[in-house]
Amino acid sequence: MSDWLDQLPEAAGAYLDGRKPDEVECIVADIAGIARGKAMPAAKFATQTRFYLPNSIFLQTITGDWADIPGQAFTEPDMILTPDFSTASAAPWTADLTLQVVHDVKDQAGAPVPIAPRNVLKRIIELYNARGWKPIVAPEMEFFLVARNTNPAEPVEPPMGRSGRRAAARQAYSMSAVDEYGPVIDDIYDFAEAQGLEIDGILQEGGAGQIEMNLRHGDPVRLADEIFFFKRLIREAALRHDCYATFMAKPIEDEPGSAMHVHHSVVETATGQNIFSQPDGSESAAFLHFIAGLQTHMPSVIALLAPYVNSYRRYVPDFAAPINLEWGRDNRTTGLRVPVSEPEARRVENRLAGMDCNPYLGIAASLACGYLGLVEAVEPKPEFKGDAYSGDESIPRNVGEALDLFAAAPAVRQVLGEEFCTVYETVKSLEYKEFLQVISPWEREHLLLNV
Template structure:
């Protein structure tokens, strides 16, 4: 094979890695599927050169599977061409080490044999829209926030999952402890492992807080170019999950694991820069929001209803909207307001950006970034007016917004959306809809214990 790496990955990155980590023998090759789940294989140290020189074959059916890994025939990705492999190439800057696991890790993306993008790969959807923005003179910048729960492997006497014991003391607290620094101290060994891993994996983790629920935490990641921001989130989730196992607990990235507690979001902060690195969302000289930023917000508001299946991709995702604990399922926007969907933080005028707050932590970050950027570009192209900013508690306004109200309605909305066909491309659009319909049917046929409790011998 004479195809040069279409990602721009270079062999010198391999040589620097092997020299720095002479004892690392295994490297996880991670391809992110449409659910945001890492699929792939573990290769040996001597195989790393070949990965960078000629890529690695992986079945394209990875993008035609449901969340459990079962094939979904209607995706168009399962055996449609005999079930052959496509070529996966490493993403520059993602080769690093999970020090606690003593293994390397590198993200890959899928391509055709001739080096052209494989269009059912969600990362390629984001690449297309970043390139479209760059063609207009914009450099998309961003960062994700990562919320998650730490839970014990052992269930309580009722069979329910419970908050994990603290890594330092072994104590279990059932208090909310929102923003408690003492709680962080009791989890210090775990977070020290996280920060050490982040350094070896090249992801710029910043602050950590104890969030608004028992056993819930949030990590923030430094702002940088949007492609790397999405890669950062993928790597960070895998790091957190892997480290949690070393302490006898599990990291949970469901959007709403506990019905009476806060959901877990994956807020995206976004802005556009010019080629000189200047923020195009910066306030005007008079201190007002820039026209470009207002148009971007208008575009996201106009398209958000069509994107809800990306932002809330699973049945559990929609439970997050059943409670208004900082989970805005709406198209509202406002200044320094956590009840709106699109928040303008109170940053300095030069650092101005907006925060998209609707996506759950269970969403695919590549797709979340793609639909948000595409909506912003649509708003600039069509000069969308965002309308007046919401003030005070906007949750009541959410009842009149034009958004899907259920998972099934979101599936129908995305399937019928010309905007989403354009954003995802036809192969990914077909696959994503088919997978979600298959998951819906699977769960629609499952009778839960709650239904038995409520209806079994009463109706």
């Protein structure tokens, strides 16, 4: 790889500006979306064409425990990692010149490892491509800036703003609220520019210290890579200013949760035309089939969109999060919203995913449901034109229910890959079992002396 510097994207080359990098981080996203891998001197990176990591990195729970998967070798065989230089990106918060590179993951026979989240998303894209379609996504990221919280027993609090007061809730779209933590936002912009990541817009959301960041539309794998990078750079920007950035679905009581809304459209590969629109600009049958696929199959993949016990605290009526899978035009109370747009930009916004989900898996799950709708040519329920919060809840209410539906969904499991689904289900079941061993402050307060 002596010429590897010539393969860098423009932004990475501009960041180096003719200098030689000191270190390269070789990374992949695990089941939780955490960056795993190894860092090495750039000179050593330049002499190697591949790297190795054990397949057990995909068997680890968020608490650090290890799932026992039937049929998985206990010897932890190595996987082969090769750099995807299109993802090479600066790590501008480090003290030296460091680049990050997302790696492709294959087994020793050269086949994509089916349990690697990035490969799961690529698998779904290939299903679309085989039918002459190209899926397009545009994600929205919501997150909170919060005061440092070094004691997990203490509640999370909003951050202190430049005014000396804590950030206030219910200030959606307020420019002065964003200005309260302007230095953090400035660093987010600077880091993103150094990494070649484009931000479509930043705004204040409804929670105290809650921010929404919109990304441009484009290729699903590239956008998932960008969210993967953004989560890390946002955390680093916050730490520079004595606060935390959190992507928990519901970090603060009585505040809205944080979502990863995903806008979907599909274009015909041969023509580049949006298949959701007819030549006369009206809605196509494919548009309704895609919505129907989301309505039909999304309950089975909530386990991927809401992966933790905390995730389900977000699904509360009138707290800017859906409680069902109704669909409507320009209706933010529904789980599936059709935004106002021109025919060429007609799209469906999936509002179910939490920001705590793995972006590769969240986007893959949503696209899988839409794909099944297109293939099955099913019809959606009638458009919901009222307040969907007044309707019945139609999504799982906890991890256990979600995993039961995931286990009993053959169509979804076939498109995502049975081996991946088995690993994911086992890892999440172990996490849920661990959670059930924890006694909460609420239980001690209300049950210890009263029952």
